[in-house]
Amino acid sequence: MRPLRVLVVTAVAAERDAVCAAAGPYTAERLPGGYALHRPVPPVEHSPGPAPVALDALAAGVGPAAAAAATATALTAAALTGEPCDLVVSAGIGGGFAPGAPLGSVVVADAIVAADLGAETPEGFTPVTELGFGTVAHQPDPALVRAVAAAAGALAGPVLTVSTVTGSAGRAAQLAARHPGALAEAMEGFGVAEAAAAHGVPVLEIRTVSNAVGPRDRAAWRIGPALTALTAAFGALPGALPGALRATTSLGAAPAPQPAPSARRTP
Numbered sequence: 001m002r003p004l005r006v007l008v009v010t011a012v013a014a015e016r017d018a019v020c021a022a023a024g025p026y027t028a029e030r031l032p033g034g035y036a037l038h039r040p041v042p043p044v045e046h047s048p049g050p051a052p053v054a055l056d057a058l059a060a061g062v063g064p065a066a067a068a069a070a071t072a073t074a075l076t077a078a079a080l081t082g083e084p085c086d087l088v089v090s091a092g093i094g095g096g097f098a099p100g101a102p103l104g105s106v107v108v109a110d111a112i113v114a115a116d117l118g119a120e121t122p123e124g125f126t127p128v129t130e131l132g133f134g135t136v137a138h139q140p141d142p143a144l145v146r147a148v149a150a151a152a153g154a155l156a157g158p159v160l161t162v163s164t165v166t167g168s169a170g171r172a173a174q175l176a177a178r179h180p181g182a183l184a185e186a187m188e189g190f191g192v193a194e195a196a197a198a199h200g201v202p203v204l205e206i207r208t209v210s211n212a213v214g215p216r217d218r219a220a221w222r223i224g225p226a227l228t229a230l231t232a233a234f235g236a237l238p239g240a241l242p243g244a245l246r247a248t249t250s251l252g253a254a255p256a257p258q259p260a261p262s263a264r265r266t267p
């Protein structure tokens with residue numbers, strides 16, 4: 001069977017390198033726009049048995065706009081070379097909402113939510129969908145989420161995409177109230193999901209928790225352990241993906257906006 005090609009999009013090089021450490025060595029391939037796509041060497045070949053998984057990794061930059069632009073560029077380049085991607089994964093470290101996602105935990109998003117895309121009104125925040133525009137959530141295929149979360153020993157629940165990282169207890173409480181069950185906060189997932197949806201490619205988001213969502217206390221951050229956990233999570237991914245992707249009935253369909261479901265731990 002031909003390899004399953006998975007595009008993993010991170011914000012920064014340290015996260016990309018943690019993903020690559022799960023399967024390396026890698027070589028950099030230059031894409032339009034100056035992006036460096038890291039691909040396995042030697043290339044993953046066809047297999048007579050279960051489909052092997054080829055993880056391509058790309059550091060896109062910080063924030064949803066940079067993530068969307070880089071993801072769309074990589075997906076277009078893959079399609080034009082006759083090696084289209086089968087799955088896109090937004091990945092990296094992030095903040096965890098206490099007590100649901102403690103430091104060091106792994107989170108697989110069952111909803112990828114644009115938490116601050118909308119308008120402030122006298123009554124409070126209004127999402128852009130209630131203004132009659134756009135989308136504020138993408139829901140990855142539930143079977144795929146379950147399979148990957150079980151393989152990685154992860155929690156499954158909503159991951160919020162923000163353009164401004166939370167830095168106060170008040171803001172953390174607002175987000176938790178607005179998005180019940182949210183487990184993590186990061187800055188790129190929704191941008192990656194928008195690009196994947198435009199290309200008709202399934203999407204996941206995987207985050208490892210380096211800090212608590214709330215007041216910024218750098219002394220309490222655990223970036224190194226979170227990057228190590230990211231490597232371990234992607235080490236478990238190839239064993240879960242072939243069967244899960246074959247069983248995914250929505251493979252190739254653009255994700256529909258859904259309300260963020262409650263968090264849960266996979267059995």
